[in-house]
């Protein structure tokens with residue numbers, strides 16, 4: 001599971017880890033954005049939380065993740081969780097859902113707030129598949145068009161100044177306490193999230209492998 005501030009690189013790195021270990025990438029933010037795009041009832045409900053940068057209530061998110069984890073792919077081969085849990089209530093619910101199994105490791109991507117703010121300002125995403133780009137470091141090959149699926153590359157609706165401020169405030173209040181929560185359970189690995197993305201991926205893979213070896217021994 002990948003933990004970290006908005007803009008720390010969770011999405012990019014979680015996709016890389018899911019490819020490396022050939023397991024599904026489960027990103028609650030992507031699921032909500034897809035629901036909003038589809039115009040479904042649950043999407044409409046989620047939209048005002050997302051636009052304001054607020055957290056969707058625990059019961060809604062927990063129900064969604066419980067359902068997703070019950071699918072055969074996640075059940076058999078494991079998964080990379082991205083953006084969940086974000087509150088202690090969600091972490092409790094996750095541990096109960098996984099019984100009798102446990103998480104292999106919680107990867108805490110550490111990036112300074114000043115760097116995160118810069119990254120969020122230059123972040124662009126594919127409106128269709130959620131692939132992440134940066135106008136400075138990692139633009140799509142053709143401007144505005146996704147390399148992966150040909151979808152439209154846009155700025156996220158919630159990457160506005162007020163929603164970013166709100167999301168970082170909620171991160172400090174609701175999500176940062178999870179760092180200690182998982183450390184107390186022997187599951188936390190802190191990983192430096194700045195520097196070239198390939199190097200960050202190498203550091204993450206090394207931690208996952210180390211925890212897997214420990215669990216196996």
Ligand code: AMP
Pocket residue numbers: 006028029030032049050051053054055056057061082083084085086090158167
């Ligand atoms: P993300 O793409 O992970 O930054 O998530 C985008 C938005 O989706 C968040 O700002 C929340 O409104 C909502 N969201 C995603 N994951 C969660 C979660 N675990 N708990 C509550 N809200 C969430």
